[in-house]
Structure formats: C-alpha cells, structure tokens
Amino acid sequence: ILNVEQSPQSLHVQEGDSTNFTCSFPSSNFYALHWYRWETAKSPEALFVMTLNGDEKKKGRISATLNTKEGYSYLYIKGSQPEDSATYLCAQIQGAQKLVFGQGTRLTINP
Amino acid sequence: GAVVSQHPSRVICKSGTSVKIECRSLDFQATTMFWYRQFPKQSLMLMATSNEGSKATYEQGVEKDKFLINHASLTLSTLTVTSAHPEDSSFYICSARDYQGPQETQYFGPGTRLLVL
Numbered sequence: 001i002l003n004v005e006q007s008p009q010s011l012h013v014q015e016g017d018s019t020n021f022t023c024s025f026p027s028s029n030f031y032a033l034h035w036y037r038w039e040t041a042k043s044p045e046a047l048f049v050m051t052l053n054g055d056e057k058k059k060g061r062i063s064a065t066l067n068t069k070e071g072y073s074y075l076y077i078k079g080s081q082p083e084d085s086a087t088y089l090c091a092q093i094q095g096a097q098k099l100v101f102g103q104g105t106r107l108t109i110n111p
Numbered sequence: 112g113a114v115v116s117q118h119p120s121r122v123i124c125k126s127g128t129s130v131k132i133e134c135r136s137l138d139f140q141a142t143t144m145f146w147y148r149q150f151p152k153q154s155l156m157l158m159a160t161s162n163e164g165s166k167a168t169y170e171q172g173v174e175k176d177k178f179l180i181n182h183a184s185l186t187l188s189t190l191t192v193t194s195a196h197p198e199d200s201s202f203y204i205c206s207a208r209d210y211q212g213p214q215e216t217q218y219f220g221p222g223t224r225l226l227v228l
Contacts (some may be wrong), residue, residue: 004154034216043115044204044219089155097143097208099217101154 002026004092006102013080014110020076021105023090027071034099035064035075036089044089047075080109113139113209117220124195125228132190132223134205140185141207145217146178149202158203161188195227 005024013019025033032051036044048057053068061078077084087106091099114137124130134144142163147155159180160168167180177199179191188207192199204222 036219041221043221046216046218049216091155097160098157099145099155099206100157101147103152103154 002094002100004090004100004102006088006090006105008105009103010106010108012108012110015080015082017080018076018078019080019107020074021088021107023073023075023102025071025073025090025092025102026094027068029094030068030071031093033066033073034091034093035073036091038087038089038104039085047088075105077107080107082109082111085109113137113207113216113218115205115207115218115220117205117223119223120221121224121226123226123228126196127194130192130195130225132192132203132205132225134188134190134207134220136186136207136209136218139207139209139211139218141188141209142185143208144182144188145206145208146180146188146190147204147206149204149222155204158190192225195225197227200225200227 007022034049035047038044048064050066055066057064063076066073085108087104089104091101094100116135118133144161146158148158149155157170158173161180161182163182163185169175182188206217206219208217
C-alpha cells in the first residue's frame with residue numbers, strides 16, 4: 001500500500017471565502033481517485049470519482065481537478081457556507097478495487 | 112442515492128467479550144462489502160474485503176480469527192470482534208459497492224465506535 005497524503009490537515013475559512021486543498025498520491029499505475037465529504041456522525045458522502053488526467057468535475061460550488069502525471073488532485077470550494085464544514089477525504093484505488101485513504105482535511109467555516 | 116446502514120452506532124463492552132457489527136445495503140445489492148478501521152488522527156484503513164457467499168479477504172496484519180466476517184446475503188455483512196481487548200477500541204466503518212452505480216462508487220455506513228474496557 002502506497003501512501004495518500006492530504007494537506008492541510010485542518011483549515012478555518014471565513015464564510016463567503018473560497019478555499020482549496022490538496023490530495024497527493026502515487027502516480028504510477030493510476031486507476032481512479034475518489035473524493036468524499038464526511039460530516040460528523042454521518043456517512044461519508046461520495047463527491048467525485050476521477051479517472052483521467054486533466055479531469056475537472058463540478059458539483060454545485062465544489063469542484064475538483066486531477067493531475068495523474070504528477071500525482072495530485074485539488075478540491076475547490078467557492079463561496080464557503082457553514083454547511084460546507086466537514087472532513088474531506090480523498091482515496092486512491094490501489095491494487096484490486098482497494099481504496100487507500102488520506103488522513104483528510106478538516107474544514108471549518110466561520111460565520 | 113444508495114444507503115448503507117450500520118448497527119450499532121456505538122458499543123461499550125468488557126474485555127474478553129465478543130461484539131458483532133452489522134452492515135446493510137438498504138436499496139441495492141452488494142456482492143462486495145469492505146470493512147475499515149480508523150484510529151484517532153489516522154486515516155481509514157482497509158481491514159478486509161467481504162464477498163457474498165465466500166470467504167473474506169483480509170489485509171496484511173489483520174487477524175482473521177480475531178475479526179470474523181460473514182457476508183451471508185447480498186445486503187448484509189457482519190464483523191465480529193472476538194475476545195475484544197482495549198487495543199481493539201476504534202472506529203469501524205463499512206462500505207458497499209454498487210456495481211450498477213457510477214464508476215464503482217463505494218457507499219459508506221455511518222460507522223461504529225467500539226470501546227473495550
């Protein structure tokens with residue numbers, strides 16, 4: 001299992017500001033990268049599955065990009081709202097159908 | 112979207128007892144389910160892959176006799192922590208893959224917090 005790293009570990013953002021954070025992963029034998037949003041006491045919610053280099057996906061105010069050659073993905077949140085407060089997880093498919101997770105970025109939106 | 116339930120949400124038990132955790136896919140069939148464990152300030156770590164009707168596949172370092180997995184139907188997988196000890200205290204979470212869903216997304220349960228005294 002090869003490490004997936006996320007940075008920063010935690011982030012405080014003022015309501016209305018935009019923010020972004022990073023997921024770094026091994027670039028060799030890339031198959032897919034998943035992003036999840038995880039609110040306290042709830043199930044992690046799938047946001048994006050990204051497979052192609054240069055992919056950019058969007059869901060409302062949240063978007064993600066993928067660079068498989070250099071091994072990173074960015075998650076962007078535009079105009080942060082309090083309901084965006086959550087832990088954002090990225091996970092790479094490694095080996096046969098296994099998800100390898102980063103430690104997550106804990107995002108807090110200050111009203 | 113697809114829903115996965117997990118029961119119980121938290122459990123406290125005495126050292127030496129066994130604890131069973133259930134993972135159910137509520138609105139889809141899951142031939143494959145996954146069990147993860149998360150220690151404080153660490154990432155979700157895959158423990159085992161549960162396949163309906165066959166033996167589970169365990170990750171390196173996970174004791175199969177300690178963490179018994181049964182996937183008897185297409186909607187239910189159970190994880191039994193046998194003879195639990197304080198070091199087994201952790202957050203356990205399951206996921207289920209919907210092969211008819213988009214790009215083989217895994218859908219997660221809400222997790223079970225286990226505390227062994």
